[in-house]
Amino acid sequence: MYDEGGGEAYTPLIDRGNEQQISAANVVVLLMPHSYFRPPPAEMVEISFVGGGQAYAFRDGQVYKVQWAIPSQNSVLYLTYPDGSPFPFKPGNTWFQVIGQSSVITEPEDEAWRFEFRIP
Template sequence: KPEIVDIVVSGPGKAYLFRYGEMFELTWYRNAIDQLFTLVGPDGEPFPLKPGNTWFEVVGSSTQMKQEGDSSWRFMFSIP
């Protein structure tokens, strides 16, 4: 049965960006729900996205992740 979860996403949080077979551990920032997300690298600088479409998925803070190959990851989604 479909379920809708209304989540207010603001403040900082962990982010994982995948590009060219690599994973980058970042931090996302969004101070208010009417603002855009900012991704920041470990050096504190904004992390540039490549031109084109970008997709993202929101997962709960208790979601587990596991690397299953050189460039394959599995996220076991859970809430919160």
């Protein structure tokens, strides 16, 4: 697939085991604090998985602005709407993508969301 307006090409991922296009019932993009554990050129990034912040959940062709929370190091991840009610995952597989809090997020005019990974 080629986006003429943006000049970018996209290729679907194919599962080599069954030759089917890979898909997910839910996709969640988590904005988490990132910092350099070791600065460039031997770059290592540390991600803080405890706390909470902004997230985007995609399911059934819709996007939902939600909040993530991991209260302690031994806790599970919670996704909630801004009012605090739990976000209902669609049954099936879920893919998570973690990006930095300073990442650039472009809300679409054409329904093609764009997330540009950035860290401080």
